[in-house]
Structures are given as structure tokens and as C-alpha cells.
Amino acid sequence: MSASPSANMGCMDEFLVATGLTKSFDGVQVVESVSFTVHAKEIFGLLGPNGAGKTTTIRMLSTVLGPDEGDVTVDGHSVGRESDAVRRLIGVCPQELALYPELSATDNLVFFGRMAGLSGKEAKERAADVLERVGLTERAKDAVRKYSGGMKRRVNIAIALMSRPRLLFLDEPTVGIDPQSRNHIFDTVLALRDEGMSVLYTTHYMEEADRLCDRIGVMDAGRIIALGTPTELKAQIGDPGATTLEEVFLSLTGRSLRD
């Protein structure tokens, strides 16, 4: 299957298009007619409280979970019918650490690189680059088990970068880490965007979305309830200069406990 980037010349700007995604587990609908677009070279934020359906949505976008209804295309390729082509374009950093803690960062990266289709030599070179990028070169040979929480998170992200994805999924990459590591991750994500990567970023921290995202979809109880740039969203409920995204979020999703 060819992954020609010119497959959809007409709408190059729309890199990922999700239409009417719906999914239920055990009869409970957790994602309901979710539609949005991620443009090329933008950071799109999926913002929502616990249990909103962010992770479930990402799983459907990244070929591992089939939607009950709706479809997704990535660079014109259908996620359902051309999952192979889609997988060549994406990199996924799951919410939970998905790596082999008893192995070194390098071993983890090389392995996932090879699974993504790199040759042994390419994978080694790429691993060194990516480790440099996330600031782990010095500890590259240590078992990941011995890393701090923030370092483990960075390895988790680094793995997703191995395949040089055109579209990167980051599912709450900054949970449970200190401000320094968090800033490091922000800088990395912004740099990747500037190099031409599209990023889908989920979070429940307003401040993160405000700082990073070009556009934001606010998700609650399985639905997208607001969509726009941070400024547009703030303008919806008041003076964009004075309102914080936090206020937007709380006014949109209510103040009761989720989950």
C-alpha cells in the first residue's frame, strides 16, 4: 500500500478528519458523534475532565479500536480500511507508560523503531537523536526501571517519535511530573510542531492547552461541546483578555465531579 502524501491534494491542510465517531462499552456510550479536524502542522488540544472519552477517541484515531459508527481519515487514508497506511504516518504516546522497564531507554527505542519499519542501523541513529531531543542521552544505557517518573514519561514520548510521524498523539503526557520536566516537554512539542509535525494533545490542565494548542476541542461526557482557538473560546463567555481558559472550561463542563 502506498502512503503517498499527495493522496488528497484538495485539502492538504486537513491532516486528520474525524466524522461522527461513536463508541459504547457494555451498552454505555462513552464517545458520541465526535467530529473534528486536525490541520497540518498544528497542535490540536482535546481538553476534558476525567472520563470525558479523550483516550477512547485517541484509540479510535490511532487504529487500535474500531468505532461503532463514524470514520477517520489521516492524510486521506481511512483508519478502518487502510490502517497499514495510517500506521506509517502516526506516532502514539499512550496515557500509561507503555514500555519495557527492565530494558534500557536505547533498547526500548531501537525495538519500537524496528517495529515501525526502521532498519537496525536507522533505528540506532534515530534513537540517539530522539534521546538527545528529550534530554536522556546520559542515562540512555540504564534500565528505565531506575528512572524518575519524569524521565520515564520522556521515554514514553520518545518512543512515539521513533518513526518520524507526521501526526503525533500525546495522551496526557505531563501527568504527575514536575514543572521542569513539564517545560521540557512543552518545548519539545512546540519544536516538533515548528518542524512540521501535527500534534493531537489531550489534557485536563487549562494552562497547558492555553500555552500549547493552536486549536482546542473541549470534550465532556463523550461529546465535543466547544471547538476553536483559545481566544475564540474565551470570547464565548466574556472578555478574551480577562477570562482564563479555566473559567471557560468550568463554565462549559460544570463544576460537579466527573468519572
Added chain:
Amino acid sequence: MTRPILLALLEVKRFIADRGALAFSIALPIILFALMVGVFGGETSFNATAHVTDLDRGQAASELIERIEQVEGIDVRLYTEERLDDALDRSAVLTGLVIPAGFTAALEDGRPASVQVRRRGSGGDAGQITVSIVRGVADSLASEYELRRALSHLVSEATTPERVEAQTGILLAEALREPPVRVVNRALVEQEEEEDILDRMLPGIIVMFLLFSVTLSAQTLIEERRNGTLERLLTTRLSADELFTGKFLAGVGRGMLQTVVLLVLAFVVLRIAGVSALAQSAVLALVVAAAASAIALVIAAVARTDDQATWAAVFITMFMTVFGGTFFPIASSGVLELLSRFTLNRYAIDAYEGILAETATLGDATFEIAILSGVALVCLIVARLLFRFSSEAK
């Protein structure tokens, strides 16, 4: 095909990186085997009693008994024939030696003489060693009688040196043709089924630990399903079939690594057999590891939690180990025999035993290999049908 192999290699690497797993699957079997040898056999210095009945009561017989007694580590106990047979019946004695009437006369006349061995089963390790020692003692005694007879013969015939020489030549040729005392075996119980437990213990323990460590790896597979590494792998270019194949090969690889290390150690330390037997055992290990790995995949497919997987693995392994003839011989009929047919161990141990003893080859184990491969195939199909790669609810 390279991706599943890379995946399997990664798993082997993880196995090696995991000190605990290594200790469990390689050090523990060695310790257990050493303990078993200590309990069931293998005293460090040889010590045995020769249980002897002297029906001859002649001079040669008493001389034989005296000389056996002089051998270091062997004591002689004398029995009447009835008491010896009774002791054998009760298995109080496993090997008895009977010096038949006419033993002395036969030696004096230069006719073949024999000592009879009465055994229960294989006669036990000590019994077998005693018999071979007695054989040596009896042979040298007989040679002396022969020599004495020949000399007195020559001397009585007022002979010439030439005749002495010629006569000696004939005697030597005769001596070489046939050992002067034959030790005749008379087995009291059919020997076949009742072999030395240690012969089965080595393959038994190897198979048990292979089953343990490979089936327990089902638990790590469930962990990977829960923490999302399996799902993450599916977002790379690895297909579900490749992932499944890789995990199967991983189990085979782990099992092979562990078994081959143990086998090589056994060959080097115990010197049990030659290189060809080692190579054939390795091939057998491949089939056993394939069956175990496929069982692990079934466990991982069916179990919902780590705990369930662990208990399933422990139960299956213990059941197969106990009823598959690892610690006691398989009964020749009845429920226990029936149960043993549902174990991998029975077939694996049977095949290993012959190969390690160098009395059989892989070719003789076609039946066992077919059963083990069949189990592997069926379990693989079942596991593939039931296997889930993510924690998604149905």
C-alpha cells in the same frame, strides 16, 4: 517474518535482564535436582551390604565370601535360602546372591561355576554395584583355582618345559574365551516399568521448570495488555498476527534457552551421554517449549487478571508434573495412568529418558513428538481465536 523474530528476541533479552526469572528457571532446578539426588540416591562414598546365601558350604564358597567382605565399603550378611527369598519378597532386600551347591567342586574340576543373583526390580543402585564387584572378586578367585589346577596337573605329569608352555597357551586361550565364573541373573519381578527414579528425575525436573517459567510468562502478557504495550505495538507496523507469532516464539525461545542451559550443565557435570544425545535432547526441548508456549498463550487469552493467569499456570504445571511421572513412576493402569495421559510431562519424560540413556533416538520418540506438537498446534489455534490485545471490554 523479521518483526516476530525481533519481538521474540526482545523477550529473551527481557528474560535475561530479569535476575529473578533467571534464578527461578535455571538456579532453582539445579538446586532441586541436587537435593533429589541427595535424598533418593547418590551417596558420596559407596556403602552396601551383600546379602548372601551359601548353599555350597565348600572351601571356594567361604573364600569368595571372605574376599567380598574384604572389599572396602561392602559388608556381607549371610542368610538361609528361605530367609533370603523372604527378605526379597518383602523388598527388605533388593539384590541377593546365592552360591549354589557344587560351586567349589565345579571350580576344582575346572568346570564353569556360577553365582546366582536374585533381584527385586532393578535391584537398586547399591545392589547393581555390589553385583559387579562380586563378579570381579569371583573372576579372580576362579582364575586362581584354574591356575592351581593347571599347575598341579603339569607337575603331576613329569613334564618338559615345552609342554608347560604349550599347555599354558591352551589355558590362556580358554580363559579368554569364557569368564571362569558366570554371574547368572534371575529377575524376581519384571524389571521393565520400575527404573531408577533418578533416570526420570533429571528430565522430569527440566520439563517441570520449563512448564513453570513459560506458562507463568502468561502473566506478563496480561500485564502488557493492561499497561498498553500490546496495543502500542499495534500502532506500529506490527500486525496482530505478527504480534501473536512473536509472543509464541518468545515463549519457545525462553523455554529453549533455559532447557539447553540445564541440559548442557547436566551433560558436563553428570557426563550422562554424548553430543548426539545432547543435540537430540535440544530438538525435543524445542517441541516441549512450543507446547508450553502455546499453553501460556491460551492462559493469557482466557485469564482476565495477573492473578488468574498465575494460578492457572501453577495449577496446570503442578498437575502435569505430579501426574506426569516426575516424582513417582506412572502406574501401568488405572486412574493415575489415565491422568498421566493428559500431561505433557509423561510424553516429554519418556522421550528424554530414552535419548539421555542413549537407548533410543528421536526417531523412536515419533509418537511422543507427535502428541507434543499436536498440543502446541491445538493450543495455538484456540489461543489465537480467543486472544485480546487490549483491555477493551467486549
